[in-house]
Amino acid sequence: MKNATWKIARHELGMILREPKFLIPFFIPPILLIVSQLVLLPGEDDPWVFTRMMLNCALLIAPMVAPLAADSxxxxxERGSLELLMLLPVKPSSIFYGKLLALIPLPIVFMFVAESSYVVATGFWDFAVYAKSVLLGILMSFVFTGIALFISLRVKTARATNQIAHLFIFLLLILGNVFARAYYSYALVPLFLTVAVVCAFAAVSAMSSKTFRLK
Amino acid sequence: MQTVFQFSGLSYTYPKSNSLALDGVNLSLESGDSLALLGPNGAGKTTLLRILCGRLAVNSNALSIAEEFKNPEGTLDLSKCGILLENPGTYPRLSIAEYLKFFASFYDVKDVDLQIEKLAKRLELPDVSTAMGALSQGTRQKVQIARALVHRPRLLLLDEPVANLDPGAREAVWELLADWKKEDGGTLLVSSHILSEMEQVATSYAILYKGKILRSEKMSELRTDEFILHVQLPEGVSPEAFKNGFPADAKITHVESGKASLESVYRGAIQAAEGDFGK
Known part of the structure; x- marks a missing residue:
């Protein structure tokens, strides 16, 4: 069972990496943020501006996993290849979690790369801000993967999944910016958020896995 | 002979549909047999295959599966089956070899490279390093047949396996399947619209129409109501005399019961059913 999950995950990751077009969206937010900071705000020294930029970087990278989840x-x-997987002698949950396992690492890796690139490009360094931004990015990656999976299993096309999932970007950006000060100021807020996201993700995954089994 | 599976009064309705996709189907397949599932488009053949594969759930009393082919959940043990359903998708970026190896990795296949090489040769596939996305529809179909056979299954379920293939490729597929049956003692359930080939390949057939089995029997039982008469005519009487009825002094020397072709039986059954459904 575990073996089958890993095989599916490896296969899925291989498929993603062979289609570089899916990875392009991960490069766009950090490049835009870094360039706009360097061009529009040269000589800026307010730490809160840098913090906001790092927060937005984290919030914008996470939704880029939606096209991958939609295609998964x-x-x-749509292409008819999912049924072939379902006809393999493995449990549907192995297929589901295998695909999930392949999706999660990508936004996380890109999150580290993007936040680190921002630090290098702007010279702003505050470990607490860096760690909290990366953590937020990882949590939002889980949130978006969960949302996209949930939609992907219920709609008929990848395009519809993308369109619906991307509506949540605005919500994420608004909420992120409204609660930014609380998130970066209080130590317990990231902890609570982590627990809430992990619980919600586990619940959504279990529900989605059940839906997938019945499809 | 062991019964591999048996449908008993199987009915199925798709969700959000009011009509029956399958209506009281009774059908069984014996171990080692080749059953041709025939019927016009939309007759319910693919639905039947999907139910057998466990892709569509039905009342457990309607389907019984031999212990040998059953998994602990009571459904078909997919590790013993090779399955090709309609319009299977591919991974265009994988090569033929990578594609077949990926699927073979879920089964206990000894020497997968050799097995792929053999199948590629028999099916006249291009170089196995060719990307799936670069293949023609017919070649992709041949790869799907190789995928279904790569783990040497005991039971093969094939839904229109030769639909996109030219006559030469179709012949290669049927020969490959005949050898698989001989070597592995496999059991085959195949649906196809090419009746002349089905007559050669299958040992029994079932005609499905609007979800109902119209006729199901062994291929050897294909009979017609017509007979072949060998007649000795009196001297001076030509066969033209039959135009006016059976000649008075003619003698019937031999009566041969006619063997119908599968095509004529199929057409007859469908026409009769269309008449019945039209009433």
């Missing part, structure tokens, strides 16, 4: 289920269903 709705896309494969």
């Amino acid at each position: 289920f709705a896309g494969e269903r």
Whole structure:
């Protein structure tokens, strides 16, 4: 069972990496933020501006996983290859979690690269801000993967999944910016957020896995 | 002979549909047999195959599966089956070899490279390093047949396996399947619209129409109501005399019961059913 999950995950990751077009969106937010900071705000020294930029970087990278999640289920269903996987002698949950396992590392890796690039490019360094921004990015990656998976299993096409999932970007940006000060100022807020996201993700994954089994 | 599976009064309705996709289907397949599932488009053949594969859930009483082919959940043990359903998707960026190896990795396949090489040769596939996305539809179909056979299954379920293939490729597929049956003692359930080939390949057939089995029997039982008469005519009487009825002094020397072709039986059954459904 575990073996099958790993095989699916490896296969899925291989498929993603062979289609570089899916990875392009991960490069766009950090490049835009770094360039706009250097061009529009040269000589800026307010730490809160840098913090906001790092927060937005984290918030913008996470939704870029949506096209991957959409292709994983709705896309494969559209192409007819999902049924082939379902006809393998493995449990549907192995297929589901295998695909999930392949999706998660990508935004996380890009998050580290993007936040580190921002630090290098702007010269702003505050470990607490860096760590909290990366953590937020990782949590938002889980949130977006969960949202996209949930939608991907319920709609018929990858395009519809993308369109619906991307509506959540605005919500994420608004909420992120409204609660930014609380998030960076209080130590317990990231902890609570982590617990809430992990619980919600586990619940959504379990529900999605059940839906997938019945499809 | 062991019964691999048996449908008993199987009915199925798709969700959000009012009509029956399958209506009281009774059908079984014996171990080692080749059953041709025939019927016009939309007759319910693919639905039947999907139910057998466990892709569509039905009342457990309607389907019984032999212990040998059953998994602990009571459904078909997919590790013993090779399955090709309609319009299977591919991974265009994988090569033929990578594609087949990926699927073979879920089964206990000894020497997968050799097995892929053999299948590629028999099916006249291009170089196995060719990307799936670069293949023609017919070649992709041949790869799907190789995928279904790569782990040497005991039971093969094939839904229109030769639909996109030219006559030469179709012949290669049927020969490959005949050898698989001989070597592995496999059991085959295949649906196809090419009746002349089905007559050669299958040992029994079932005609499905609007979800109902119209006729199901062994291929050897294909009979017609017509007979072949060998007649000795009196001297001076030509066969033209039959135009006015059976000649008075003619003698019937031999009566041969006619063997119908599968095509004529199929057409007859469908026409009769269309008449019945039209009433």
